[in-house]
Amino acid sequence: MAKPVAPVSTSDYIKAYRVMLVSRVLEDKLAALYRAGMIKGGVFLGKGQEALSVSVGIQLRRGDLFAPLIRDQAGRLAFGDTVLDTLRTYLGSALGSMRGRDGNIHRGRPRDGYYAMISHLGAMVPAVAGGLLARRLRGESGIVGATCLGDGGTSTGAFHEGLNAAAVDKLPLLVVVANNRYAYSTPNSRQYACADLLDKAAGYGVTGHRADGTDLADCLRTLRTAIHQAREGGGPQLVVADLLRLVGHGEHDDASYVEESLKKSRLGADCLQLAESHLLDQKWASADDLRSWRNEAEREVNAAADRVRREPIPDPAEEDWTALSTATMRENPGTP
Amino acid sequence: MITYLEAIRLAQQKALATDPRVFLYGQDIGTFGGAFKATKNLSTEFPGRVLDSPLSEDAIVGIAIGAAIEGARPIVEMQFADFSTCGLNQIVNHAATLFYRTGTPCPIVVRLPSGGTSGGGPFHSQSLEAVYSHWPGLVVLTPATVEDAYSMLLESVALDDPVVFCEHKFLYYHLKAERLPDEALPIGKARIARPGRDASVVTHGAMLHESLAAAELLAQDGFELEVVDLRSVKPLDTDTVLASVARTGRLLCVSEEWPWGGVAAEVIARVSTEGFGLLDAAPVRINAKDTPVPYHPELWAVHRPTASTIAAAARQLLHI
Incomplete structure (x- = not known):
């Protein structure tokens, strides 16, 4: 095997933490806007999953592919999505990348390698595999594609078909499973019967990696290794991270079904708080640093939210109401 | 060939x-x-x-x-x-x-x-x-x-x-x-596969050939069916269909699919809503029967429209 994996440095850790922090502050803002009735549609947060998510997004390179899922605000920001576009999409600004045609977490810029998820879980696994296949056919190498999903997503046919097909072609695909214990309200015990989700890696003939989803350093290390192995020709990599979703499925959901014992367990720890303790313990940052970083994040988020609230909303009269790019293929019978 | x-x-x-x-x-x-x-x-x-x-x-x-x-x-x-x-x-x-x-x-x-x-x-x-x-x-x-x-x-x-x-x-x-074309009608344009004056048969896929055979049968009786091959069902070339119905005044839609919400239903909906005044008679459709497609050749032959059932429907439409 080629190059060794570079160790995770202090500055890597701090950089990742600061993206997690912006993500958390942004999501707190989204939750507040939701409660104030200002969000169009639902709000789906990744609280408790930032360490895992950021570790994916921040360690991909320009030119790689990334198809995040519902709880990947941190990974999205790390990969190049912005606070501004997140708010535009949630608040329904006409200037957002989805122009009001789709909302919340269903956003992306596919041409930039940032795929826009559909709600059907597992669907992005073969899509990223296909992107990688096309790159390979074009003669490009050294590219990695990553997609994220949850424990629920591993039960879908698309996950199975996509990972299997990627394994057959030995594509540099990273499938990151956040085992957050619940798919909406369905617990692991009703989701799968194998002893461990990571056991599935052997079944597909892919390399498996386990991460402690509450521990930023472990997530960074694990994802760095997995991405490296995919990039170096090791084929698909399946990462399973253990953690707990610290919010409801969406902000409409009080998550009353989450077992108390799980909340109190190690899994229920908040990865952001743990990272802050680690930064202080290691003396990589002071309490003042943490405060000023948070203030900075809050200023950015609040300024973006204020700006977006003054932006135009989509105008139905300006829409061309077509789903096809080719003008001659369009038709709209029976509509006024 | x-x-x-x-x-x-x-x-x-x-x-x-x-x-x-x-x-x-x-x-x-x-x-x-x-x-x-x-x-x-x-x-x-x-x-x-x-x-x-x-x-x-x-x-x-x-x-x-x-x-x-x-x-x-x-x-x-x-x-x-x-x-x-x-x-x-x-x-x-x-x-x-x-x-x-x-x-x-x-x-x-x-x-x-x-x-x-x-x-x-x-x-x-x-x-x-x-x-x-x-x-x-x-x-x-x-x-x-x-x-x-x-x-x-x-x-x-x-x-x-x-x-x-x-x-x-x-x-x-x-x-x-004999040979492959260098130029062709673009996608989205229907084709008049057989011109006729008495009724328009709008169809696609394999049913085009059953419809053309039905038109031969009707020709023996002195009636000329105009057969429209849709080629693309989406987009659907409503203009060519309406122009044909404008010439013939009668519409028979033939489709191998199941009837509910099928292409024939869509064509009839468009002609009825956009060209009602062109029609001299209620439009007719023939589809496959509303069952799974049967395996046995004897059953299958009856399950889908054929030249003879299309011809029979055309005769009914033309009151002959």
């Missing part, structure tokens, strides 16, 4: 030869050449660009979508149209929504060997063009001639939108042409 099936193979060969972005992906399409041999020898001629897939329709279409996002022009083969339902989600929820949602086009071609053949049975005979036409964001094609099989497949590959290419298995072997 070039068969309909060979035209499809030659179109893929030409697409591969002329456009480096094109690749083929599907079950058994590599060295084996495909279940129907629509990709015979192509993997040898274009090494690394005609790829066998696992038995995974969802992944086949999903992979095509990702490849298209990255600038490729994938042509994927569903072994039978019937199995495309296992890839339905990727087709209708992913490929068909991509441009609308993100502004990124999704130029994929999904080939669906469609329609009934003798002995095919419930799961190797379906005509799903109306199902795919229901979702916005797809172009749905039903070539009924060797020439169209060739030219429309090539045009599909050049199109920036996802195409569901419903090629008819019944036409694969027996339909033949």
